[in-house]
Structure formats: C-alpha cells, structure tokens
Amino acid sequence: MIDVLDMIEEDGTSSEQRGDAKLLLKCMQSFEFIFILHLMKKVLSITHELSQALQRSDQDIVNAMKLVKMSKQKLQTIRDSGWDSLLDEVSLFCEHHEVVIPNMDDTYQTFKKSKRNSEKVSNLHYFQVQFFYQVIDRQLQELNNRFSEVNTELLLCIACLNPRDSFSAFDKKNLIRLAEFYPSKFSPVQLLELDSQLENYIVDVCSEDAFYELEGIGDLSIKMVETRRHIVYPLVYLLLKLSLILPVATATAERAFSAMKIIKTQLRNRMGDQWSGKALKEMARPNTSGNCPCIYFDNYCNDTIRVGGFFTTINNFSCDP
Incomplete structure (x- = not known):
C-alpha cells in the first residue's frame, strides 16, 4: 500500500x-x-x-x-x-x-x-x-x-436444555432457575409442577431412541411435537419455546434500533411515532419473498423487552400491513 x-x-x-x-x-x-x-x-x-x-x-x-x-x-x-x-x-x-x-x-x-x-x-x-x-x-x-451476571446466568440456564450427548448438559436446578426469570409464565404452583415434570422428562427422553443425535433445542422442540411429548410435558415445552424466542426477539429489536439511526436523522428528529413506525416497517421488510422474523412474535406482541439499555415493545416492529 x-x-x-x-x-x-x-x-x-x-x-x-x-x-x-x-x-x-x-x-x-x-x-x-x-x-x-x-x-x-x-x-x-x-x-x-x-x-x-x-x-x-x-x-x-x-x-x-x-x-x-x-x-x-x-x-x-x-x-x-x-x-x-x-x-x-x-x-x-x-x-x-x-x-x-x-x-x-x-x-x-x-x-x-x-x-x-x-x-x-x-x-x-x-x-x-x-x-x-x-x-x-x-x-x-x-x-x-x-x-452481565444476570444475562450470563440466563444463557447458562438455557444451555441446560441442549440435547447433545444424550442430554449431558441437563441440570434440573438451573432449569427451574430459568423458569423463575419468567414470573408471568410460571406461578409458584407451576414451578413445583415443573420440578416433577423435569424428573420424568429426562428419564423419558434418555430412554427414547427418537431423541438420540439431536443437535440443538430447535431439533428438540420439533421432536417433542412429533412424539407429542409437548402435551405430556407442557411446562418443559414452554421453557423450550421461551428459550427459542429470546435470541430472535433480541436480534430483531437490535436491527430495528440500527434502522432507526438511519431513519431518525438530525433533519427528521421531530418525526412522530406513527410515521417512524411505518418507515421502520419498510426497513424491516425482506427483499425476497421470505417471511419477516416478526411473525415469531404473534403470541408475544405485548411483551416488553430490554435491549442495550432501552425498553421496547415488540409490537412496535410488527410487519402487519
């Protein structure tokens, strides 16, 4: 050079x-x-x-x-x-x-x-x-x-759901701790019920050939639906769903904040929420015919999540026309 x-x-x-x-x-x-x-x-x-x-x-x-x-x-x-x-x-x-x-x-x-x-x-x-x-x-x-300590603990708890190596990462104590991060989803009574479900769940899946050689919690959730274990262990399946939604929700919200930097410039800093929301909606639309990640939030549209020090509501980034 x-x-x-x-x-x-x-x-x-x-x-x-x-x-x-x-x-x-x-x-x-x-x-x-x-x-x-x-x-x-x-x-x-x-x-x-x-x-x-x-x-x-x-x-x-x-x-x-x-x-x-x-x-x-x-x-x-x-x-x-x-x-x-x-x-x-x-x-x-x-x-x-x-x-x-x-x-x-x-x-x-x-x-x-x-x-x-x-x-x-x-x-x-x-x-x-x-x-x-x-x-x-x-x-x-x-x-x-x-x-942070809380985020690290949350991620380590989620890792206990990993089915790799015959569920070697399974830890009942950490999974109950994971449920405690969602007090609106798990009541004290449901936490007690989750304890017994986890004991039966780990014995069941470890003895079932269909659950061998799974690579991640995504594969595990699919296999639970195929074998109808999501009906037998509904609270365990709820933990799986929450664990799968967490990274998608965080990444989508961070992309929305990145798009906001492009839209709300110094010349547009008086733009109202409705106008900026429509602009963000257009930024979020994919160029191909694929679905936007926002479809995963249909059942959680009113949840408020924290991203990078800010609190945001997921329904602000809905792609519905």
Missing part, C-alpha cells in the same frame, strides 16, 4: 489526488498510526475466539461464557500491566522501519490544521490515557453490558 501511495504521489492525475496520497502517506508512516494498529491487533486477538464462538451455528453457550470471562480477565490484565510492553513493541517496529518516535514527555502535536482549540497534553497522556485506556475500557464496558 505504501508503494502504491508513493506512485500516486509522484504520478497522480491531479494535484488533489497527489495531495491526498501525500497526506495518507504521512499518516500511515506516523507513530500514532502504528500505535493504533498494534493496539487493535492486541485487543482483537483476545476477542477473536469469543467472536467466532458466538457466531457458530452450534451455539455452545457454556464454552462461549467461559471465553467471555477469559476475555474480560485478559483485557483487564493488559490494562493493568500491558502498557510498557505495547510501547516497547511499537517502538521496536518504528525503529526497524525508520519511523520517528516522539518523546513521551513532549506536548502532543495533532495533524489537524487548526490547533487553537486543541487540548495541550503530553504524548504519554495522549497515547496511554486517551487511546490505550479508553479503547480497553470501552471493550470491557461492552462485554459487561452484553454479558
């Missing part, structure tokens, strides 16, 4: 193109650019396995939660004692490629043309506090927000 920019700087078709190439070269051959690349490489190397685990189709929740805990610990360790090693690594890279290394005690010099209102800080403060600490703190905050 450096060679290409050198060629454009020398042989560009216009002065504007040559000027842009020169500016890019100056930025890419700076200590700041190299520092950012090394910092992002270090951070992304920690969260890479977690990102891959969360995107896998098998949804190994237990191992994913272990990776969340490990990622938090490693990020915190880097924040507490990783600054010196990162600075040494960047400095060695700059020396090898003949890039100027700034004195950390000097005042930071910005690339911006106007320096009148820029804050006067040392290079050490700029790179360590405003970059190093801030990037890691935001990563930790994002992990803590998305995987």
Whole structure:
C-alpha cells in the first residue's frame, strides 16, 4: 500500500489526488498510526475466539461464557500491566522501519490544521490515557453490558436444555432457575409442577431412541411435537419455546434500533411515532419473498423487552400491513 501511495504521489492525475496520497502517506508512516494498529491487533486477538464462538451455528453457550470471562480477565490484565510492553513493541517496529518516535514527555502535536482549540497534553497522556485506556475500557464496558451476571446466568440456564450427548448438559436446578426469570409464565404452583415434570422428562427422553443425535433445542422442540411429548410435558415445552424466542426477539429489536439511526436523522428528529413506525416497517421488510422474523412474535406482541439499555415493545416492529 505504501508503494502504491508513493506512485500516486509522484504520478497522480491531479494535484488533489497527489495531495491526498501525500497526506495518507504521512499518516500511515506516523507513530500514532502504528500505535493504533498494534493496539487493535492486541485487543482483537483476545476477542477473536469469543467472536467466532458466538457466531457458530452450534451455539455452545457454556464454552462461549467461559471465553467471555477469559476475555474480560485478559483485557483487564493488559490494562493493568500491558502498557510498557505495547510501547516497547511499537517502538521496536518504528525503529526497524525508520519511523520517528516522539518523546513521551513532549506536548502532543495533532495533524489537524487548526490547533487553537486543541487540548495541550503530553504524548504519554495522549497515547496511554486517551487511546490505550479508553479503547480497553470501552471493550470491557461492552462485554459487561452484553454479558452481565444476570444475562450470563440466563444463557447458562438455557444451555441446560441442549440435547447433545444424550442430554449431558441437563441440570434440573438451573432449569427451574430459568423458569423463575419468567414470573408471568410460571406461578409458584407451576414451578413445583415443573420440578416433577423435569424428573420424568429426562428419564423419558434418555430412554427414547427418537431423541438420540439431536443437535440443538430447535431439533428438540420439533421432536417433542412429533412424539407429542409437548402435551405430556407442557411446562418443559414452554421453557423450550421461551428459550427459542429470546435470541430472535433480541436480534430483531437490535436491527430495528440500527434502522432507526438511519431513519431518525438530525433533519427528521421531530418525526412522530406513527410515521417512524411505518418507515421502520419498510426497513424491516425482506427483499425476497421470505417471511419477516416478526411473525415469531404473534403470541408475544405485548411483551416488553430490554435491549442495550432501552425498553421496547415488540409490537412496535410488527410487519402487519
């Protein structure tokens, strides 16, 4: 890339193109650019396995939660004692490629043309506090927000429904705890009934050949309907339905908030709820003839869920015309 920019700087078709190439070269051959690349490489190397685990189709929740805990610990360790090693690594890279290394005690010099209102800080403060600490703190905050103790417990409880390896993840105590997260669906009497249903359920499915080699709770719910076990164990089947709906509801609501950023711009910030709702409805419609995920919410259209610190009602995102 450096060679290409050198060629454009020398042989560009216009002065504007040559000027842009020169500016890019100056930025890419700076200590700041190299520092950012090394910092992002270090951070992304920690969260890479977690990102891959969360995107896998098998949804190994237990191992994913272990990776969340490990990622938090490693990020915190880097924040507490990783600054010196990162600075040494960047400095060695700059020396090898003949890039100027700034004195950390000097005042930071910005690339911006106007320096009148820029804050006067040392290079050490700029790179360590405003970059190093801030990037890691935001990563930790994002992990803590998305995987709080309550969310983690909920996901681990859902994992106990997984039928893999002959229901090896089954844990009656955790499944009853999962039901307690839905007080409107499970009364105290139903929780007692669920306890006995779970004991009979696990003996039944483990002794039935039809339930062997199932890959996930989706397959389990289908098999329960096919064998009419959803009638025999209605409370267990309700837990399955709630577990299947949870990720779909969260993802759909997050997509709606992302679409809202496009629709409710600064020029449209006075748009009413009815108008914005219609606009979101059009954004949610698929380009093909497939059904929108909102069809899964027919029986839960009045439920309020929390997504990213906001409370939203699912029926706001209904795709009904």
